[in-house]
Every structure is written in structure tokens, then in C-alpha cells.
Amino acid sequence: MxxxxxxxxxxxxxxxxxxxxxxxxxxxxxxxxxxxxxxxxxxxxxxxxxxxxxxxxxxxxxxxxxxxxxxxxxxxxxxxxxxxxIAMIFQEPMTSLNPVHTVGAQIIEALRAHDAAADPRATAIAALTRVRIPDAAAAMDKFPHQLSGGMRQRVMIAMAIACIPxxxxxxxxxxxxxxxxxxxxxxxxxxxxxxxxxxxxxxxxxxxxxxxxxxxxxxxxxxxxxxxxxxxxxxxxxxxxxxxxxxxxxxxxxxxxxxxxxxxxxxxxxxxxxxxxxxxxxxxxxxxxxxxxxxxxxxxxxxxxxxxxxxxx
Ligand SMILES: Nc1ncnc2c1ncn2[C@@H]1O[C@H](COP(=O)(O)OP(=O)(O)OP(=O)(O)O)[C@@H](O)[C@H]1O
Ligand SMILES: [Mg+2]
Structure with a gap:
């Protein structure tokens, strides 16, 4: 189990x-x-x-x-x-995304914290691609408020699954x-x-x-x-x-x-x-x-x- x-x-x-x-x-x-x-x-x-x-x-x-x-x-x-x-997607997406950092910076930070990827940037882009965010490389440079609710939720999921929990x-x-x-x-x-x-x-x-x-x-x-x-x-x-x-x-x-x-x-x-x-x-x-x-x-x-x-x- x-x-x-x-x-x-x-x-x-x-x-x-x-x-x-x-x-x-x-x-x-x-x-x-x-x-x-x-x-x-x-x-x-x-x-x-x-x-x-x-x-x-x-x-x-x-x-x-x-x-x-x-x-x-x-x-x-x-x-x-x-x-x-073990990763979690929280009920309130905005409370768990940091408004002052870009999407990419936040995912890379999470990956670094866990020493989970040899190339954090490539892994972050792969995670964003996996949640079907169009043009993941461009999305890396966006701030949370620049994204729609659905996109933010995808970013949350990308962050949660980037390390493949x-x-x-x-x-x-x-x-x-x-x-x-x-x-x-x-x-x-x-x-x-x-x-x-x-x-x-x-x-x-x-x-x-x-x-x-x-x-x-x-x-x-x-x-x-x-x-x-x-x-x-x-x-x-x-x-x-x-x-x-x-x-x-x-x-x-x-x-x-x-x-x-x-x-x-x-x-x-x-x-x-x-x-x-x-x-x-x-x-x-x-x-x-x-x-x-x-x-x-x-x-x-x-x-x-x-x-x-x-x-x-
Ligand atoms: N920090 C807290 N301090 C005191 N009571 C709390 C706290 N967090 C939750 N509770 C209480 O615990 C109970 C369960 O709350 P919980 O948030 O787990 O419900 P939930 O099933 O997730 O509801 P929802 O579907 O609205 O998300 C509620 O009565 C809530 O008031
Ligand atoms: Mg709840």
C-alpha cells in the first residue's frame, strides 16, 4: 500500500x-x-x-x-x-502561487529545493508542457496574475507534478x-x-x-x-x-x-x-x-x- x-x-x-x-x-x-x-x-x-x-x-x-x-x-x-x-494541489491556487515571482522561477525553485532535476529549467518546461500549457517556454516568464484561472490551475498542477510524485x-x-x-x-x-x-x-x-x-x-x-x-x-x-x-x-x-x-x-x-x-x-x-x-x-x-x-x- x-x-x-x-x-x-x-x-x-x-x-x-x-x-x-x-x-x-x-x-x-x-x-x-x-x-x-x-x-x-x-x-x-x-x-x-x-x-x-x-x-x-x-x-x-x-x-x-x-x-x-x-x-x-x-x-x-x-x-x-x-x-x-507526496505533492498537493491546494484548494486556493492563488494562495499557493507567489505573485511576485514568475511561473518559471517558482517551479525551478521547487525543483532545486528537492534537488530533483539535473536541468531544472528544462524539467520545468517539460512539466508545463505536460499540463498542456501552450508555448510553455513563454509561460515560464509570466507572473501568476497574467494568467487565466484555468492556466493558473495548470501551473499549480505542473508545480506539483514536476518532481513526479x-x-x-x-x-x-x-x-x-x-x-x-x-x-x-x-x-x-x-x-x-x-x-x-x-x-x-x-x-x-x-x-x-x-x-x-x-x-x-x-x-x-x-x-x-x-x-x-x-x-x-x-x-x-x-x-x-x-x-x-x-x-x-x-x-x-x-x-x-x-x-x-x-x-x-x-x-x-x-x-x-x-x-x-x-x-x-x-x-x-x-x-x-x-x-x-x-x-x-x-x-x-x-x-x-x-x-x-x-x-x-
Ligand atoms: N485553522 C483552523 N482553526 C479552527 N478550525 C478549523 C481550522 N481549519 C479548519 N477548521 C474547522 O475544521 C472543520 C473542517 O474544515 P475543512 O476545511 O477541513 O473542511 P472541508 O471539508 O475541506 O470543507 P470545504 O469543502 O469547504 O473545503 C470545519 O468545521 C472548520 O471550521
Ligand atoms: Mg476544503
């Missing part, structure tokens, strides 16, 4: 944002992580990268990458690993982009994976993206994984009411807009988690027993788990 996360808990002060999450990503495969805003998807990915800013800290669990215990790894070694073996964590890589550019970026990630055999964690709130990209899917709700299955099983036979709700909210062209069923209410923030199942207050299947304790993930069929006392539905 390329990456294994077991029982991970991350808190900000006394509030847990990630509460006992386990995932596994084999080389060459894509794990989709889906859930509404505030579920803990970004905190989970920053935890894996060990990029949490104080007061965020990992308080329980383990992270193993290629047999190495990431939580025991010294900062220096972790810095070397980050960017070279073994694991790429892409946090909402296409949210800000229009549909055509989104499709191109997803295709690009798929091609890269086929070329390099990298493992991919794709974080999104868009089940359409999951359907197109993911081999396995983890559905997150209020800091926990509430359902985990192969993409096929998740779409054919969803077992957690939250997943049903998400699926019901996929826009479908064959349905009248008024008939779309979205889940009512919002994800509770960590300080407002109920003592029982955190989805129960929004759940049409909830019964009194659901308020007792957060239900653990249970295997319902091989490889298909759900954290619901009422499953199978």
Missing part, C-alpha cells in the same frame, strides 16, 4: 476536525473523498502532508507512506518527502474552473496517473467528478468517514443516508429542477457535533437509537462499509 492512514484524529484546541479517519491508497489508483463543506476534507489532507498550522495538531492515529511512519519522521526528512514523493493529493482541483477546463484538468490527472503510476487522492464535493475519476470512494461527514466502497458499489448500492442525500442532489438533466432533492440543513461544525450519529439531525431514517453514540463503520459486503445502524437500507 502506498499510503495508509489509520484512526487519524486532528484537533484545533479542544475541537476535533478529523475524528478517527482511516483510508488506504494503492499506487496507480484514485481514492475520491467527497463531502459537503466543513466535513474535514482539507484538514485531513493537510494532516497527511503535516502542514497543519497551530493550533492544529494530530492527536491520534498513524500515517504510513511506502512503509515509512510519517508521524515519526523528522521535519527535515518530511520537507524532503513533501513535494518530491508517487502520491498526489488534489484538494478541489477544479472547483473554480468552468466545465470545459475542469474536464481537461481531470483528463490530465488521469493521463499523468497512467503515465507515472502515481496514487491520487481526489477531494471534491462533486459526485460527478468522483464517478468519472475514482476507483474507491470515502464519504466524509463531520470529521468521519460514513461510507467507504468501490466507486461502482457506492453509486449502484449506496448504504448511508448521507450518501443517498448526496446522490439525490446530483443535478440531472432528465429531471425537473424543482424535483431535485438536496439534503436539508448543513454540516455541524465540531463544537456542535451531537453525541450520537452526527448526521441524525438531518436524516430521514433516524430513530431514537441513533442518538446514543456515533456508529462505527460496519462491513456490509466485501469492501463496502457504512457507519449507520439502519444499514442495509
Amino acid at each position: 502506498l499510503l495508509t492512514v489509520e484512526g487519524l484524529a486532528t484537533s484545533f484546541g479542544r475541537m476535533r476536525a478529523v475524528d478517527g479517519v482511516s483510508i488506504a491508497v494503492p499506487a496507480g489508483r484514485t481514492l475520491g473523498i467527497v463531502g459537503e463543506s466543513g466535513c474535514g476534507k482539507s484538514v485531513l489532507s493537510l494532516s497527511i502532508m503535516r502542514l497543519l498550522a497551530a493550533p492544529g495538531s494530530i492527536i491520534a492515529g498513524g500515517i504510513t507512506f511506502d512503509g515509512q511512519d510519517l508521524l515519526a519522521m523528522p521535519q527535515r526528512a518530511m520537507r524532503r518527502l513533501r513535494g518530491r514523493d 508517487r502520491l498526489l493529493i488534489a484538494d478541489e482541483p477544479t472547483t473554480a474552473l468552468d466545465v470545459t477546463v475542469q474536464a481537461q484538468i481531470l483528463e490530465l490527472l488521469r493521463d499523468l496517473q497512467a503515465e507515472t503510476g502515481m496514487g491520487l487522492i481526489l477531494i471534491t464535493h462533486d459526485l460527478g467528478v468522483i464517478a468519472e475519476m475514482a476507483d474507491e470512494v470515502a464519504v466524509m461527514y463531520a470529521g468521519r468517514i460514513v461510507e467507504s466502497a468501490s466507486a461502482q458499489d457506492l453509486f449502484d448500492d449506496p448504504q448511508h443516508p448521507y450518501t443517498l442525500g448526496l446522490l439525490g442532489s446530483i443535478p440531472r438533466l432528465d429531471l425537473d429542477r424543482a424535483r431535485l432533492t438536496a439534503i436539508e440543513g448543513t454540516v455541524p461544525p465540531p463544537h456542535a457535533w451531537p453525541p450520537g450519529c452526527r448526521f441524525a439531525p438531518r436524516c430521514p431514517f433516524a430513530i431514537t437509537a441513533c442518538d446514543a453514540a456515533p456508529p462505527p463503520l460496519r462491513e456490509l459486503s466485501p469492501g463496502h462499509q457504512a457507519a449507520c445502524i439502519r444499514a442495509p437500507l
